[in-house]
Amino acid sequence: MEQLVTGKANLDVFAETLSELAEENRNIMVVTSDSRGSARLAAFAARLPDQIVEVGIAEQNLVGVAAGLASAGKTVFAVSPACFLTARALEQIKNDIAYSNQPVTLVGISAGVSYGPLGSTHHSIHDVAVLRAIHNIGIMVPADNFETREAVLAAAASQRPVYLKLGKKAMPHLPRESGCFEPGKASLICRGNDVAIIACGETVAPAYQAAQKMQGMGITTEVISMHTVKPPDREAVIRAASKCRAVITAEEHSISGGLGEACASLFLEASICKPFKILGIPDEETVTGSQTEIFCHYGISAEGITKTALSLISLSR
Amino acid sequence: MTEKKFTDRELEILSVRYRLKLLHYIKAAGAGHTGGSLSCTDILNVLYNDVLNVSPENLSDNHRDRYIQSKGHSVEALYVILADRGFFPEKELEQLCKYRSKFTGHPSRKVNGIEFNTGALGHGLSISAGIALAGKKDQAPFRVFTLLGDGELAEGSNWEAAMVAGHYHLDNLTAIVDLNDLQITGPVREVCNPYPIDDKFSAFGWRVTETDGHSIPRLRETLHHLPAELGKPTLVIAHTIKGKGISFMEHDKRWHHGVPSDEEYTRATEELESELRRLTGFDDPS
Numbered sequence A: 001m002e003q004l005v006t007g008k009a010n011l012d013v014f015a016e017t018l019s020e021l022a023e024e025n026r027n028i029m030v031v032t033s034d035s036r037g038s039a040r041l042a043a044f045a046a047r048l049p050d051q052i053v054e055v056g057i058a059e060q061n062l063v064g065v066a067a068g069l070a071s072a073g074k075t076v077f078a079v080s081p082a083c084f085l086t087a088r089a090l091e092q093i094k095n096d097i098a099y100s101n102q103p104v105t106l107v108g109i110s111a112g113v114s115y116g117p118l119g120s121t122h123h124s125i126h127d128v129a130v131l132r133a134i135h136n137i138g139i140m141v142p143a144d145n146f147e148t149r150e151a152v153l154a155a156a157a158s159q160r161p162v163y164l165k166l167g168k169k170a171m172p173h174l175p176r177e178s179g180c181f182e183p184g185k186a187s188l189i190c191r192g193n194d195v196a197i198i199a200c201g202e203t204v205a206p207a208y209q210a211a212q213k214m215q216g217m218g219i220t221t222e223v224i225s226m227h228t229v230k231p232p233d234r235e236a237v238i239r240a241a242s243k244c245r246a247v248i249t250a251e252e253h254s255i256s257g258g259l260g261e262a263c264a265s266l267f268l269e270a271s272i273c274k275p276f277k278i279l280g281i282p283d284e285e286t287v288t289g290s291q292t293e294i295f296c297h298y299g300i301s302a303e304g305i306t307k308t309a310l311s312l313i314s315l316s317r
Numbered sequence B: 001m002t003e004k005k006f007t008d009r010e011l012e013i014l015s016v017r018y019r020l021k022l023l024h025y026i027k028a029a030g031a032g033h034t035g036g037s038l039s040c041t042d043i044l045n046v047l048y049n050d051v052l053n054v055s056p057e058n059l060s061d062n063h064r065d066r067y068i069q070s071k072g073h074s075v076e077a078l079y080v081i082l083a084d085r086g087f088f089p090e091k092e093l094e095q096l097c098k099y100r101s102k103f104t105g106h107p108s109r110k111v112n113g114i115e116f117n118t119g120a121l122g123h124g125l126s127i128s129a130g131i132a133l134a135g136k137k138d139q140a141p142f143r144v145f146t147l148l149g150d151g152e153l154a155e156g157s158n159w160e161a162a163m164v165a166g167h168y169h170l171d172n173l174t175a176i177v178d179l180n181d182l183q184i185t186g187p188v189r190e191v192c193n194p195y196p197i198d199d200k201f202s203a204f205g206w207r208v209t210e211t212d213g214h215s216i217p218r219l220r221e222t223l224h225h226l227p228a229e230l231g232k233p234t235l236v237i238a239h240t241i242k243g244k245g246i247s248f249m250e251h252d253k254r255w256h257h258g259v260p261s262d263e264e265y266t267r268a269t270e271e272l273e274s275e276l277r278r279l280t281g282f283d284d285p286s
């Protein structure tokens, strides 16, 4: 089995990429809500003090100020823990950014259950669901360092609002069938014909590890990184689901309203009916523990995904 | 700031005309925020005809002054004044609140001259602070104005924004409170007392001034001496009357979004036309 090399936290890659961009483009502004340390932007703030605006612990104001800066021509990244950014400031995201069409990149850091032990106040397993229901905002959830860098570059160049969801655990470098990255076009991590696993963000690595495990059992797996959750890459998921015998989605998010349900609606509308499972956090009070423990608890680990895949394949026989 | 310098009397006449027009379009639409539009008419009149460096010609110039209407519900006054200033043909306002119309019941950027989609309260001050910050970063000459409702001050986001504006010494930012002392439920002090407004903003690092929000000369005087203090954002508390200009609407919360009946509409226009005759000395040139 091929051993994956561990890289950095996607959050670190975000901060490095943004610093590089901001050094080149003095029009880039970062807005933080007492979050520069958590966002790994302390070095940015020291090097480019004129390009960071601190608003204090005030997420609604963070988003409103970001919208105002963008309307006056700035390229704006508003950075705050995903749990607060997408819940407390949701109305500002909806009206000031999306409805008013201000091309701000909202960066939700330490997303999902990155803050696992801290409890549900600090989890963001609702963010994709709520933002999917808001018109005029794209959602990007990169899987590894490569996708994170590319997503930051794409967001900076975008003329439309983007939500970028980032975890804080060091991520392995994933293989991919093609070296390019295109927003809205899923990354094909590996090809297979038995089971398709469509994942995003930090669940892509366990999905790939599950694929490697199953390879030893003679099962081939197609793993797709749906880094752009909105709009989803319809063609990629339909192709994978059509050729495979079973389909799994995996996300660090509630099973309600996220990537899984987005894929499910695409399959149904295309009349594709295969054994199918949405893996994520069920509708219950999320357990506490490390991100790894929470993934194991809900079957989003390599072992859990493998188990679900084997049972779905047995159904397809 | 504008091509034509108006006399106080000319602006007073314009205010009455604006009130007539906004009532006309609210009546035609069968919907609108009558009381608040009437209370901010004089403020918007002075801003757009005497203060703001913004016109249809410079709308894409990043150095234009910005106006963000935080109390978005009083949009009818804004639409009527933007039409008068040439941002779009007034006839288009016949589409107000109609099916597929761009003239929604709260400000929409689809309408030429509108900077932000507002309507949910407590958003305009943060947005304005962001624009003002960009102006400071770029050392740009523009100024930012926003209009807040008094009931709106209960939204906590205003105070987040007030804090940041004070912190960054945004003296290119002016917030005007349309202090008509009423909100939909009743007097603001009874609903959830926002007073003292002046001391609160002062404590957040603002310079606070007060003016009569229906006196054209006093509004001009106040809005021509900005910032009220260098290094501080300015808060203008404009004392106004909800439903201003129509006797049976003034100080009456029912007109928050009341639409006049045919009979009420006739009485209201008669009152405004009589005021117009008084101001023009019975000699209305148009």
Ligand SMILES: [Mg+2]
Pocket: B149, B150, B151, B178, B179, B180, B181, B182, B183, B242
């Ligand atoms: Mg009021």
